[in-house]
Amino acid sequence: MAASTYFLLVAFLALVTSHAIASDPSPLQDFCVADKDSPVKVNGFVCKDPMAVNADDFFKAAKLDQPRDTSKSKVGSNVTLINVMQLLGLNTLGISLARIDYAPLGQNPPHTHPRATEILTVLEGTLYVGFVTSNQADRSNKLFAKVLNKGDVFVFPQGLIHFQFNPVHDKPAVALAALSSQNPGAITIANAVFGSKPPISDDVLAKAFQVQKGTIDWLQAQFWENNHY
Incomplete structure (x- = not known):
């Protein structure tokens, strides 16, 4: 095999492999409800016996329509995350959800999600949001930021440092975020x-x-x- 052909084949396989491991595993069955009691440890959770699965495995009375207490938070926000740890039916489905409540002048401070892209929708109030790129060739880190109002949507790419801040002195804000992992993590x-x-x-x-x-x-x-x- 010519050296150039071999190089192209290796590059193609590397690209395919990197794409395949860049997100949560694709499901190979209708569902795989997490069995948190299983002694077997895998990258994720072992599937519960399908014959023992019921509707409650896909349900959680989270009451995400109700305000959360932000008074105990030094940063003035409260994140209510619904991931596979709270809703076992999310296992292998590659998605989770969060409600974020912001006190006046409250923030969700700079953080990253190592395993997920996030799409955020403002439900009430105003938010100043943004993310910073990884190190660029010119040694800079560019900030992409916007002021969002009710109904506006913003995307934070996977792994990048991002934040949300309520700039209003006298009104709270609420946002709903969807994340592309059953267990996105937060740093x-x-x-x-x-x-x-x-x-x-x-x-x-x-x-x-x-x-x-x-x-x-x-x-x-x-x-x-x-x-x-």
């Missing part, structure tokens, strides 16, 4: 960097953020709460 940037256990060395962080170690020590001493209840 809140400040929490992960300054609130890890055990903490990242302040020598490392001081050099990374170009600040004094005392600043890092102060940040690591704060209580970094999770707004995903």
Whole structure:
């Protein structure tokens, strides 16, 4: 086989393989309700016996039409996530849902979803939202941001840092988000960097953020709460 033909074949296989593992596994049957009690560990969850499946496996009384309490959140938001952990019938279906409530001037701080793209719809109020690109060839990270009003939609690409902020002083906001994974995960940037256990060395962080170690020590001493209840 000519070297050029071999190279093209390898490149094609790499492309196909990378596409195949870029999202949740495709279902090979009508459904695969998660069996959380199974001792078998796989990438996801083992299927429950189909003969034991019932309608409740695909249902959750989440009451997503009702406001959530944001008063206990230091960042002024409350994320109610419905993923495979709460709704077992989502297993292998590659989708989940979240309601996000924002207090006046509240935010869903910069974070990423390592396994999902997110599409967000504003149900009430106004939001300033955006995401930042990965490192570009010119060493920049471009911000894409918009102000959204009721009924507006915005997409956050998988894995990229993004945020939402309610800029209004006297009115709350509500959004509904759909995510392209049964278990999208969330990495809140400040929490992960300054609130890890055990903490990242302040020598490392001081050099990374170009600040004094005392600043890092102060940040690591704060209580970094999770707004995903």
